[in-house]
Amino acid sequence: MRQVGNLVAYFWKDKRPIFMILTKASPKMDTASLAQKLALQKRRSHSQSFSTTLIFKCSRPVELHLQPGLSLNPNLPPCPVPHELNLPMPVHYNKDLDLLVTVTDSSGRRFDNFSSLDLSWTVSPPHLGELIQPRGELRTDIQVEASGRKVLSNYQTLRPHKEQGSIIIQASIERYKSYVFTKLSKKPQENITPVISKSLELLLVQEAELSPSTLSVFNHPSNQVTINIQHGSGYFHVEDFESQVITALHDRKNRGIQVKLSAFFIFHFF
Numbered sequence: 155m156r157q158v159g160n161l162v163a164y165f166w167k168d169k170r171p172i173f174m175i176l177t178k179a180s181p182k183m184d185t186a187s188l189a190q191k192l193a194l195q196k197r198r199s200h201s202q203s204f205s206t207t208l209i210f211k212c213s214r215p216v217e218l219h220l221q222p223g224l225s226l227n228p229n230l231p232p233c234p235v236p237h238e239l240n241l242p243m244p245v246h247y248n249k250d251l252d253l254l255v256t257v258t259d260s261s262g263r264r265f266d267n268f269s270s271l272d273l274s275w276t277v278s279p280p281h282l283g284e285l286i287q288p289r290g291e292l293r294t295d296i297q298v299e300a301s302g303r304k305v306l307s308n309y310q311t312l313r314p315h316k317e318q319g320s321i322i323i324q325a326s327i328e329r330y331k332s333y334v335f336t337k338l339s340k341k342p343q344e345n346i347t348p349v350i351s352k353s354l355e356l357l358l359v360q361e362a363e364l365s366p367s368t369l370s371v372f373n374h375p376s377n378q379v380t381i382n383i384q385h386g387s388g389y390f391h392v393e394d395f396e397s398q399v400i401t402a403l404h405d406r407k408n409r410g411i412q413v414k415l416s417a418f419f420i421f422h423f424f
């Protein structure tokens with residue numbers, strides 16, 4: 155097996171050994187394997203030696219992905235917007251939104267760690283929102299699987315400015331971070347060609363409201379009132395309701411709820 159990487163650092167953190175391995179795959183070795191045998195030394199009453207072998211896949215980053223972290227109710231029908239490629243995703247105009255950032259290779263494999271890449275960000279138009287980590291540093295969350303394997307997820311956070319409108323977030327990767335190569339005698343090419351970029355369009359909207367929020371309908375078969383659904387994404391799931399006292403039907407075409415009552419009744423919406 156050809157050697158395509160080096161162990162460039164070894165240190166202890168929180169009583170655990172941490173190894174930094176730098177791969178050096180050439181353009182013709184995108185899927186080369188790297189085997190690195192790591193020996194751990196531990197001193198107690200007598201010396202003990204432990205060893206293990208880790209297999210890495212060396213590959214070039216080719217694609218960047220930005221995915222809004224939305225908390226959707228699993229008991230409701232799926233929102234149709236994510237399945238429409240030409241529609242911007244509607245999000246709340248006054249709530250922070252986490253964006254899951256992933257990098258993949260030419261085979262679609264997800265990089266577990268891409269901290270060596272230098273990410274740059276732009277927001278357009280800037281008056282609609284800002285990024286919490288504008289200089290490229292991402293928030294990293296770690297989840298431990300049942301097998302003990304740790305999965306890293308990297309997030310950028312968008313903070314809207316409480317204004318409605320279409321906003322575009324663009325991320326680009328043009329180079330590697332310079333500190334990655336400080337321990338190498340021969341400095342590799344820092345720039346990434348072609349530049350890897352990805353943009354995500356979001357539609358900032360107000361929270362959906364019902365108008366009027368309180369109504370009274372006199373008991374008469376011909377009387378009915380329409381409650382309008384204002385703001386929001388335009389995609390709503392409203393369950394029709396019918397009882398001896400009230401009937402409420404969702405009018406999807408006109409974005410409203412038609413209400414009929416069989417007796418005097420005051421219905422409150424919050």
